[in-house]
Amino acid sequence: MSSCGVQQPHTFRQFRPHSRALHSLLFLPSTYAVHPQRWPLMLFLHGAGERGDDLQLVKRHGVAKIVEEQPAFPLLVVSPQCPPTEAWAPEPLLALLDAIEQHYDVDPERLYVTGLSMGGFGTWAVAIAAPDRFAAIAPICGGGDPSRVGVLRHLPVWAFHGARDLIVPLQRTVEMVEALRQCGGNVRFTVYSEAGHDAWTATYANPELYAWFLAHTRPQRA
16 A cells, blocks of 8 residues: 655654554655655564663664664664563564555565564564564574474574573574474574674674565465
């Protein structure tokens, strides 16, 4: 569906379709208005330190920070803010994606999700809750329920973690990756041998990550 009104180039806009929805920042690339097309969409999930009521906090780290510096970034990026004291839950995130698709020119075959720390947990969780919704995911220093990860065996996954992480142990990602590999999953795993909890700065600064995302469209289950 086409978006309403004339879009300004390279902009963050607040997005909240109704009062119970997650308050979010939506990044529109500089060419969004002048090149009508269906755009790939990335859902970016911040960590616990960016929860609250100030949307500017979501630009402290990760993709929301990167795109502010790169107006030609080739994806739409929605960066919701988790309310204080809460954690990411799949239902409101999926509802947010539904609303974005209703209001903007989104390619439903190219939906991606990534997040760091608490957002890494959220990335695993939302993908497991809707395994046929996404084209690829990249959880960073997160974790989840290895007993459920088999539903993602058809989905390209690139996981990241710091070997010296004292906040979220490396083992949390190892468990998810090993369980997924045992199911025949399509998973890459990058461990930064010298990194602590901050596995995201190097990850999100790497252009290869975004090329990897854009190389994938939504796979069909075998």
